[in-house]
Amino acid sequence: MTVFTCASTGQSITLLGERIADSGEAKVWRTNCNGYLAKIYHLPTPEHVQKLAVMIAHRPKEPNSHLNHISFAWPKSVLKDAQANCVGFLMPEIKEGKELIDVYNPKKRKALKLEVDWRFLHTTALNIASIIEAIHISGYVLGDIKPQNILVNDRALPSIIDTDSFQVRNPKNNKVYRCLVGSEGFTPPELIDKDFSSIDQTEVHDRFRLAVIIYQLLFGGQTPFTGKWIGAGETPETNDRIRQGLWVYAPNSLIQPVDITIPLEIIHPEVQRCFLRCFNDGYKNSNLRPTAGDWVKALRLAVNELTICGKVDSHYYTRTYGKCYWCDRSTKLGIDIFPGFAKKYTSYKDKDANTYIKSGVARYNLGDNQGAIDDYNQALKINPNHADAYSNRGFARYKLGDNQGAIDDYNQALKINPSHAYAAYSTGLARSALDKQGAIDDYNQVLRIDPNSMQAYKNRPTIPYKKIALTLIEAVLLSILAASVIIFANNFNSTKNSNLEKDYVKRCSVYFSLKDYSEAVDDCNEAIKINHNNDEAYFLRGASHYLNGNKYQGMEDLRKSASLGNEKAREILKDVK
Structure with a gap:
């Protein structure tokens, strides 16, 4: 068993x-820190240490935080061995992503049974351009943009990995840590056969690489040069x-083109x-290549003008x-x-309605x-009786702030289909802004309808709570909870392999907002019985215990939550220290 120390928290990290x-430079391992991987260098150098320090101190803004998505596996903290030497770093794990080539290559897509259409590929291209734009704004150059370094989930949301290969500039002294690698077919003409170790690259070079990636996405894996x-x-x-x-x-x-x-x-x-x-134009003058922001604007127009075929x-x-x-x-x-996807038989009317629903989800x-x-x-x-359309x-109405309109739609969906757990849950979500006790009743209905229906939602809701006269730790606790905006993944399908634990955590958050800390603790206890490593349940139970006067037990739960990787708990404990 190999154990390192997280430099930022002092936590023991076990591989x-x-x-x-395994690459020529490092190996990647799972760790005991939930949601994080360790990248351990074969031969760590002072250059590695200095570069990581700059990256950790200057993280780019996450462009998809509102979707609860990790757009780049950015270094979180340096890892040190028993002699306090830097050996690598901790980074977030990108789960449920496929390599980009598996998404745009028709044969690979078919072998993996991925349901991908041209709109999905347009959206993926748009999101890649948006992520790279955010990275460029922060002063970084990716350098080695290639399909193997981009993972895509089933919401067309990409994640860029191998970020420690980026070219990094220290904003304090302008020292440049260069990208030493490149890939055939993605290297711009002015850099071919050049020694990357002696060249300071710019985002202009990335513009060429981005264009090749987008071309492959939109043209079935074909390259511009074939x-x-x-x-x-x-x-x-x-x-x-x-x-x-x-x-x-x-x-x-x-x-010339072929058939x-x-x-x-x-x-x-x-x-x-x-x-x-x-x-x-960019071949003659590289500065004329479109920027990542130019691609974002063009692709957004393109996505909005895509039309569904009337036949397939x-x-x-x-x-x-x-x-x-x-x-x-x-x-x-x-x-x-x-090819058209195999679906169960539906009426002609439902097929037309489902076409609009599919378009609606894409627009959302x-x-x-x-x-x-x-x-x-x-x-x-x-089809006036389509429960999914109402739900x-x-x-969408909830996202626009129309809580009452959202409730009306969810109620109509439940009237059509009383077993629509998603509508029941969402009713509680909208009512939490208007009627918190009613929200609890709705969450109870979810547990009655289908205890296993909520896994598709990636975040647990927390309801903002008004501050009163508080001690320092109480103020920190509640400000963090208030900042935890209710955000959900855009996946409207329930997952049958889910656990009851998350529904208990969701209901607990509403009890917490009502200051009913005893009920909140009871729900967290149930969640922890199901999963002893639920960091959010420990966090909410610790907050409830602390604000209910049981400060010792509250601190114990917060420490447990932090040890499981909960960032909110770590922030509180840091402020308490």
Whole structure:
């Protein structure tokens, strides 16, 4: 058993099981710290230590915090051995993500049975550009952007790993810790065959790499540099083609499209312009390549103009193109990279309604709550008895602050389907802002309907609590709880392998807001009986004990919660010290 010390907390970090990744520079292990992995260097150097110190002190802003998502596996804390030497670092574990190539490559997607359509790929591209924009704003250069370093979950939310390979600049003394690695096919022409250890890269170089990634996402895994060679001699290697500015849509290009090449004209005109600027204009002047922010704007327009095919419910096409390219391609080549998904038989009316619901969920995922409501309204015009349409519209209304409208929709969903646990839970969520006792009744109904229905929600709700005359620790406790905004994953499917524990924790938070600390403790006890490592249950029980006067037991629970990785508990204990 190998044990290190977390430099920021003093906590003992134990490496568990077998290593889960091994590179030329380091190995990655699971740890006893819930939700965190350890990356241990083979030969740690002073450069590693200094670079990590800068990264830990200057973390980029998380662009998807509102979705309870980790966009980059950023170093959390240095790990030290028994001699107090830095040996590596602690970083968040990215769970349930697939490598980017598994998402955009049709054969891999099919083998893994991933339900991915063109809209999903557009959304993934948009989110990658948004994450890279946030990283660039913080002054970092990724350097080695490649599919293996990007994981994507089933909400089209990417996470970038291997962040310690980034180029890092110390803002205090401008010392640069360079990115020493690159990947064939993603390196811009001006850097090919250059010694990365002697070059300070800029975000302009990342612009090229980002464009290649987006191209692969939108064009079925094809690269811009693949096609039929019509020049003399053998087909040049990929790096040679990039060095010469050769791609399928370059002026007078010696690389021409083939039958299976997906044409540029099928994508949104703004996205087309970004590709042309990157690979044509940017070849002559690299500063003309579109920035990550330019890609965000173009892709947001593109996503909003995607239209569902009338024949195949897994096909999307751009309105400006005017027809479904994927249907035409399937007819011509006998290849459909977005085949219709096998679904149980539904009526013609439900199929149309479900199309609008699917569009509504996609709009919601992009933050367009009003657009989502418009789609759900269309679904209800087709089928006024569609419980999911009411339930989903209720959630969009809740996000816009229309709590009463949300409650009305959830009640209608329950009227149509009394066993709709999601609607029952969401009713409690909306009522918590209007009627906390009513919220408890709704959460009790969830437990009666389906104790196993809530695993799809990634956060536990906590209700803001008014401060009164408090001691220092009480003020810290309640301010942290008040800052814990109710955020839910955008996954409307229940998971049957869930545990009852999370429902107890959710109900506990409402009891806490009502200052009914005894009931809150009872619910946390039930959650802890089910899972002895539930850090949130220990945190809420500790807060309830402390504010109910049982300060010793409260501190014990807070220490236990902190040892399980709960950041709120650690913050409180740090302030108490």
